[in-house]
Amino acid sequence: MPKKIGLAVAGNIPLAELAVFTEKAEAAGFDSVWIHETYFMRDAITQLAVAAAHTKRIRLATGCINPYTRNTTVIAMTLATLNEFAPRRLILGLGTGYPFRLSQMGIHIHSPPLDLMKRVQEIRQLLHGNAILNGSKLMFTSSFTEIPVFIGGRKPRMLKITGRIADGYIAAPAESVQSLKILIQKVEDSAKYYGRKDRISVAANILTHVSKDADRGYEEARKDPFMVYMMSVMEDDTLLASGFELECKKGIAERYFSGRIQEASELVSDDMLDAFAVVGKKEQVIDKLEKFYNAGIDLPLILPIKTDKDSINSIIETGSAIAQCI
Numbered sequence: 001m002p003k004k005i006g007l008a009v010a011g012n013i014p015l016a017e018l019a020v021f022t023e024k025a026e027a028a029g030f031d032s033v034w035i036h037e038t039y040f041m042r043d044a045i046t047q048l049a050v051a052a053a054h055t056k057r058i059r060l061a062t063g064c065i066n067p068y069t070r071n072t073t074v075i076a077m078t079l080a081t082l083n084e085f086a087p088r089r090l091i092l093g094l095g096t097g098y099p100f101r102l103s104q105m106g107i108h109i110h111s112p113p114l115d116l117m118k119r120v121q122e123i124r125q126l127l128h129g130n131a132i133l134n135g136s137k138l139m140f141t142s143s144f145t146e147i148p149v150f151i152g153g154r155k156p157r158m159l160k161i162t163g164r165i166a167d168g169y170i171a172a173p174a175e176s177v178q179s180l181k182i183l184i185q186k187v188e189d190s191a192k193y194y195g196r197k198d199r200i201s202v203a204a205n206i207l208t209h210v211s212k213d214a215d216r217g218y219e220e221a222r223k224d225p226f227m228v229y230m231m232s233v234m235e236d237d238t239l240l241a242s243g244f245e246l247e248c249k250k251g252i253a254e255r256y257f258s259g260r261i262q263e264a265s266e267l268v269s270d271d272m273l274d275a276f277a278v279v280g281k282k283e284q285v286i287d288k289l290e291k292f293y294n295a296g297i298d299l300p301l302i303l304p305i306k307t308d309k310d311s312i313n314s315i316i317e318t319g320s321a322i323a324q325c326i
Contacts, residue, residue, distance in 0.1 A: 005031060005302065015042070025319070030319055034062070060091070064170060067116065072119045079127060094151055099112075150168035151165075162200070168201035208302045210318050220306065221279045225261055
């Protein structure tokens with residue numbers, strides 16, 4: 001039976017290449033493309049518009065943006081505008097952002113989870129043509145359909161709010177099968193507490209690298225600066241839930257943030273790659289992704305560790321095999 005699979009990208013792919021990749025992903029049967037806003041890189045909305053202009057069916061998601069660099073009114077305006085061009089294809093992935101990066105922009109948020117809940121409600125009100133308390137109201141109409149809201153985060157209050165108000169949950173990269181099961185259970189517990197009967201969809205960013213040779217694939221993934229960075233900033237809870245000691249991250253982080261990336265990469269073990277990423281030959285990657293489906297993930301989002309054309313094309317080919325059950 002075919003399964004849903006998504007492609008996740010950040011701001012590190014030129015727009016002309018992104019257009020080609022989204023076209024290929026749609027043709028390959030991908031359910032959706034999720035564009036994460038990486039601070040100080042290409043912005044997510046422009047990328048999403050490019051993806052919309054070069055596709056006809058594939059769903060288009062922010063994964064994630066925050067309601068601080070763009071306020072609720074601007075987000076609602078943006079969604080309504082994109083929905084006019086790509087109706088019934090949009091998903092809003094929303095989080096609270098990274099405090100350090102937001103502070104670099106002069107933005108300081110107090111009690112982000114509660115503030116996020118308020119802003120989700122405001123966005124929904126605006127998209128339904130209603131005014132919010134400060135008087136904001138959209139002055140144009142769009143062929144509106146409900147736009148699902150996925151919330152990203154892993155702190156207890158964020159998971160509780162997700163279970164209370166979100167249509168879906170989106171997990172960050174570098175979560176293991178074990179840690180994802182815990183996060184999903186917390187969202188489900190929250191939904192039950194608030195008396196929800198509907199099921200909350202779960203999407204998860206999964207760091208992925210496909211190689212023709214498994215051993216070479218591990219070395220390529222291990223040496224990639226993005227992979228090393230992700231291993232150096234992962235949550236302590238994720239490490240512990242996945243059976244690792246905190247010392248595993250400490251040595252990587254110390255070397256990475258002192259500029260010794262090569263040394264840091266040597267401390268990324270095969271066991272860590274197996275736990276927090278999906279690496280290997282095409283058939284191995286497909287088998288490993290099956291474990292995430294079995295853990296309760298409805299929509300794995302393949303996030304390329306390496307973003308050269310060959311690597312992304314290999315990922316799209318692998319995703320096609322999953323979507324079409326070849």
